[in-house]
Amino acid sequence: MGHYGEERVVSFEFTVNGERVVVEATGTRRLLDVLREDLNLTGTKEGCGEGECGACSVLIDGALVDACLVPVSQVTGASVQTVEGEAQDGRLSILQQAFLETGGAQCGICTPGMLIAGRAFLSSGTEPTDHNIREAIAGNLCRCTGYTKIIDAIALAAQRSAHQ
Amino acid sequence: MERPSLTVRTLPPSVAAPDTTPLVIPTDAPGLGRARPVGPLRREGPAKLTGEAKYADDLVFPGAWFGATIRSTQPHARLIGIDLDDAFDWMRVVVVTADDIPGENIVSLIDDDQPVLVPVGGEIRHQAEACVLLAAPDRATLAEAKRRVTLRTERLPAVFDPLEADREFAHYTVERGDAAAAMETAELVIEGTYRVGHQEQLYIENNAMIAVPREDGGVTVHGSLQCPYYIHKAMKRALNMGDELAVVVQAETGGGFGGKEEYPSIIALHASLLALKLQKPVRMIYDRHEDISATTKRHPAVVVYRSGISATGELVAQEIEVIMDGGAYCTLTPVVLSRGVLHAGGPYRCENVRITGRAMATNTPPNGAFRGFGAPQTEFAAEMQINRIADALDASPLDLRRRWVYREGDVTPTGQVLRESVGGIEVLEAAAAESAFDRTHAQTRAMREGRTEGARTATGIGLALAWHGAGFTGSGEVRLASVASLELTDDGRIRILTASTEMGQGTKTIFPQLVADALGVDYDEVAIAPQDTSIVPDSGPTVASRTAMVVGGLLIKAAEKLRARVESHTGRTFAESYRDAGPMRIDEQFAPYPGEPFDDKRYTGDAYPAFGWAAAVAKVDVDLDTGEVAVRDCVSANDIGRVIHPIMAEGQVEGGTLQAIGYATIEEMKLVDGRYLNDRMATYLIPTSLDAPRLKSILVEKPYSGVPHGAKGIGELPMDVGAPAVVAAIHDAIGVWIHDLPATPERILAAMTGAPMPPPPGVSLEEPAPRTPPIEDLPAGGDKMPFRAPTDPGAER
Numbered sequence: 001m002g003h004y005g006e007e008r009v010v011s012f013e014f015t016v017n018g019e020r021v022v023v024e025a026t027g028t029r030r031l032l033d034v035l036r037e038d039l040n041l042t043g044t045k046e047g048c049g050e051g052e053c054g055a056c057s058v059l060i061d062g063a064l065v066d067a068c069l070v071p072v073s074q075v076t077g078a079s080v081q082t083v084e085g086e087a088q089d090g091r092l093s094i095l096q097q098a099f100l101e102t103g104g105a106q107c108g109i110c111t112p113g114m115l116i117a118g119r120a121f122l123s124s125g126t127e128p129t130d131h132n133i134r135e136a137i138a139g140n141l142c143r144c145t146g147y148t149k150i151i152d153a154i155a156l157a158a159q160r161s162a163h164q
Numbered sequence: 165m166e167r168p169s170l171t172v173r174t175l176p177p178s179v180a181a182p183d184t185t186p187l188v189i190p191t192d193a194p195g196l197g198r199a200r201p202v203g204p205l206r207r208e209g210p211a212k213l214t215g216e217a218k219y220a221d222d223l224v225f226p227g228a229w230f231g232a233t234i235r236s237t238q239p240h241a242r243l244i245g246i247d248l249d250d251a252f253d254w255m256r257v258v259v260v261t262a263d264d265i266p267g268e269n270i271v272s273l274i275d276d277d278q279p280v281l282v283p284v285g286g287e288i289r290h291q292a293e294a295c296v297l298l299a300a301p302d303r304a305t306l307a308e309a310k311r312r313v314t315l316r317t318e319r320l321p322a323v324f325d326p327l328e329a330d331r332e333f334a335h336y337t338v339e340r341g342d343a344a345a346a347m348e349t350a351e352l353v354i355e356g357t358y359r360v361g362h363q364e365q366l367y368i369e370n371n372a373m374i375a376v377p378r379e380d381g382g383v384t385v386h387g388s389l390q391c392p393y394y395i396h397k398a399m400k401r402a403l404n405m406g407d408e409l410a411v412v413v414q415a416e417t418g419g420g421f422g423g424k425e426e427y428p429s430i431i432a433l434h435a436s437l438l439a440l441k442l443q444k445p446v447r448m449i450y451d452r453h454e455d456i457s458a459t460t461k462r463h464p465a466v467v468v469y470r471s472g473i474s475a476t477g478e479l480v481a482q483e484i485e486v487i488m489d490g491g492a493y494c495t496l497t498p499v500v501l502s503r504g505v506l507h508a509g510g511p512y513r514c515e516n517v518r519i520t521g522r523a524m525a526t527n528t529p530p531n532g533a534f535r536g537f538g539a540p541q542t543e544f545a546a547e548m549q550i551n552r553i554a555d556a557l558d559a560s561p562l563d564l565r566r567r568w569v570y571r572e573g574d575v576t577p578t579g580q581v582l583r584e585s586v587g588g589i590e591v592l593e594a595a596a597a598e599s600a601f602d603r604t605h606a607q608t609r610a611m612r613e614g615r616t617e618g619a620r621t622a623t624g625i626g627l628a629l630a631w632h633g634a635g636f637t638g639s640g641e642v643r644l645a646s647v648a649s650l651e652l653t654d655d656g657r658i659r660i661l662t663a664s665t666e667m668g669q670g671t672k673t674i675f676p677q678l679v680a681d682a683l684g685v686d687y688d689e690v691a692i693a694p695q696d697t698s699i700v701p702d703s704g705p706t707v708a709s710r711t712a713m714v715v716g717g718l719l720i721k722a723a724e725k726l727r728a729r730v731e732s733h734t735g736r737t738f739a740e741s742y743r744d745a746g747p748m749r750i751d752e753q754f755a756p757y758p759g760e761p762f763d764d765k766r767y768t769g770d771a772y773p774a775f776g777w778a779a780a781v782a783k784v785d786v787d788l789d790t791g792e793v794a795v796r797d798c799v800s801a802n803d804i805g806r807v808i809h810p811i812m813a814e815g816q817v818e819g820g821t822l823q824a825i826g827y828a829t830i831e832e833m834k835l836v837d838g839r840y841l842n843d844r845m846a847t848y849l850i851p852t853s854l855d856a857p858r859l860k861s862i863l864v865e866k867p868y869s870g871v872p873h874g875a876k877g878i879g880e881l882p883m884d885v886g887a888p889a890v891v892a893a894i895h896d897a898i899g900v901w902i903h904d905l906p907a908t909p910e911r912i913l914a915a916m917t918g919a920p921m922p923p924p925p926g927v928s929l930e931e932p933a934p935r936t937p938p939i940e941d942l943p944a945g946g947d948k949m950p951f952r953a954p955t956d957p958g959a960e961r
């Protein structure tokens with residue numbers, strides 16, 4: 001892994017949860033590490049580092065992405081959304097509140113990724129059926145819940161959002 | 165600037181999907197339209213939902229170095245020497261070997277066989293055994309240093325099959341009546357041999373530990389863990405420290421399921437040794453590859469079973485032999501075997517039973533705790549027998565269980581009289597009713613009989629029933645002598661002090677809930693102290709489904725005492741007067757539950773204070789061309805005594821059920837030369853949301869009177885029934901029995917076509933496979949390579 005030493009450190013500019021950031025990093029540094037270590041946004045988690053678990057899910061320009069697979073060079077100018085952007089003004093979002101009420105978070109390590117996948121699903125306007133929600137979170141592994149209560153949470157949030 | 169395209173997961177199209185009925189969830193939260201109150205919201209939920217909760221790898225310690233472990237790549241060898249390449253400047257890193265261990269080179273647990281690090285001249289007993297530790301200020305230096313360490317070894321013959329092993333960790337015999345004589349009189353004898361393999365806990369947060377040296381010469385470890393006092397004990401011994409010098413603090417923990425019961429002791433010792441030598445904090449953060457390669461799995465087992473049925477249709481004899489593979493070191497194996505043996509008969513009345521069990525040593529990484537702890541292995545065999553008996557008698561598997569299931573007053577193989585809280589028949593009826601078992605079973609039978617040549621899929625339904633002893637086995641709780649404390653601080657706050665950890669199961673919510681109820685105050689008025697050994701007493705490990713029942717019971721007693729003391733003091737109700745009544749503290753120690761004490765030598769008496777009872781019904785579709793199984797429905801009914809928090813209890817049932825479905829269908833560790841082959845998330849597969857059915861849990865309440873709140877354990881119980889229910893459903897669909905878990909497409913097709921069965925699960929193949937890259941070259945703890953090496957060829961499943 002000599003490239004750590006050899007690669008040039010340059011600056012990258014993008015927005016995270018609506019705020020403009022500039023980071024100094026090598027181009028291949030993972031977005032996940034930039035978020036967690038350089039920007040101290042540790043809400044985004046690492047479960048596998050190879051695109052299998054979805055614990056590192058973030059939205060890049062609204063698209064659901066595994067941050068462990070994205071080099072920082074690819075987010076220049078983009079808008080990145082992480083779990084830290086989900087609550088507004090210190091209040092849980094409808095989606096977070098639904099997770100809390102249905103029991104959609106147990107150990108919580110998959111939860112930031114699930115919320116991000118859930119957010120992408122809600123924004124897509126897809127009809128909140130059991131099957132559609134299952135497809136939307138199929139890239140996010142949870143070992144605690146058996147998924148049922150996570151699906152209930154997303155369905156409940158969709159329902160409440162529709163009534164707003 | 166143009167950006168290259170990203171790897172984006174496509175969202176499902178909004179076109180009609182197979183089922184288009186929107187989920188109807190009443191919006192009158194927090195009740196969500198349920199019949200019962202749902203209980204308070206998860207205490208640490210908001211922190212987890214906003215990303216504020218700090219898991220070990222989220223903690224920042226300025227100046228911390230990164231630690232790594234150099235592991236054996238031989239299953240059995242002598243360590244001749246450790247070579248450090250002269251071309252590297254070793255002043256840039258810290259190197260720790262067995263010579264640096266200030267205390268005994270032992271990972272303290274049941275037996276003293278496992279070293280913290282293999283010393284030069286010592287014996288390596290498995291692949292992935294730790295030999296050398298390194299720490300460096302940055303990951304690049306660490307990775308370079310790792311490549312410059314060579315272990316010189318002399319290979320020794322390795323044993324992989326527990327049936328061929330001669331080193332034994334433990335053996336037990338349970339005997340009641342005369343099984344051999346009764347078997348002679350039986351009208352029908354059903355025999356079977358069942359094999360189950362390793363299962364990985366696959367908590368989504370990898371193991372992680374950070375050691376911080378202190379000025380007083382001690383060290384504090386912060387980590388992902390289940391049992392603070394197991395680690396504390398291990399640190400005191402290997403680091404030669406007193407009680408106060410070794411301090412263990414739990415970080416938010418991203419799942420455990422038994423997998424963080426004992427291995428964290430090793431990681432804490434490794435991180436501490438580096439930190440003490442370096443005198444700086446050291447981060448030992450495993451990546452997924454290292455976590456799967458090195459940490460414990462569910463024990464593989466072979467269960468040989470004979471059941472005898474009399475002419476009058478009674479179960480008259482059971483002869484059972486259990487052989488478990490402990491792996492290379494003892495760890496918790498004797499206790500796992502013990503639980504496996506004690507549950508092997510299943511929840512059925514039988515006068516003549518003989519169960520023998522032995523746990524053997526092999527040259528594979530040590531096996532340890534995983535939800536169910538020996539019982540899922542033996543109860544799989546027990547339920548296979550019952551379902552096969554029903555099949556042989558052409559009887560309904562539901563009726564047979566109705567007839568044989570334990571009722572109040574029945575006696576178990578250890579001579580334990582089941583005096584109360586015996587919910588076997590209730591859970592059976594509840595699961596059968598919810599799933600319309602009889603009707604569906606008749607339908608699937610008709611479908612099977614009417615199936616034509618061209619059929620592509622087959623549908624089946626299967627039933628299983630189980631019991632699970634709550635709390636530690638035998639005299640375990642008496643020996644633990646746990647303490648749970650409650651204090652009234654001088655500034656008028658109520659605080660719970662226990663070492664019981666939260667890993668998602670709800671400890672931090674149900675404890676304040678139970679205490680608030682007992683004190684007559686609001687849930688929010690009760691705080692809970694951090695799980696830090698310098699603050700909380702030893703309330704025992706967070707294992708064995710004991711937390712809600714045992715520690716929760718102690719807390720209620722402590723609360724009752726605190727309330728009485730305050731009220732007699734102030735003459736007013738506790739709620740009105742506690743704020744000015746402190747400081748005060750109650751330390752409540754475990755007192756034996758009523759019943760016959762367990763005799764650890766003869767294996768007689770009350771093996772557990774009470775049992776939980778579970779029934780599951782699974783419905784599957786089997787693809788007749790590929791042998792693939794899709795679990796369509798699963799109902800699990802569980803008697804857990806008094807329900808404390810319905811939503812969290814259901815969460816335990818649902819999560820445990822899906823782990824059991826994974827165990828039944830897809831989760832299998834493959835080994836070559838004693839090394840796990842599919843040691844990554846891409847190759848060890850667990851169920852995704854698309855593999856999982858919508859899980860239906862039913863909670864049945866048969867309270868246990870030995871604890872004030874009537875609660876029994878819940879965590880492990882649902883794990884016992886899922887797998888046999890799925891395998892019974894597969895049989896119902898295609899008419900063949902799968903004796904080995906998991907029931908993979910290969911095994912199913914082999915059973916259907918008569919082709920040779922794949923090798924048994926859990927046994928390593930001999931030939932060393934080509935390995936690219938070897939463990940030493942992969943980034944270990946804390947190392948973060950931007951992109952991972954391509955998939956191991958041959959590791960794909």
Ligand code: FES
Pocket residue numbers: 045046047048049050051052053054055056057066067068069
């Ligand atoms: S950490 Fe990125 S997908 Fe698992």
Ligand code: FES
Pocket residue numbers: 104105106107108109110111141142143144145368418419668
């Ligand atoms: S809540 Fe633990 S992994 Fe999902």
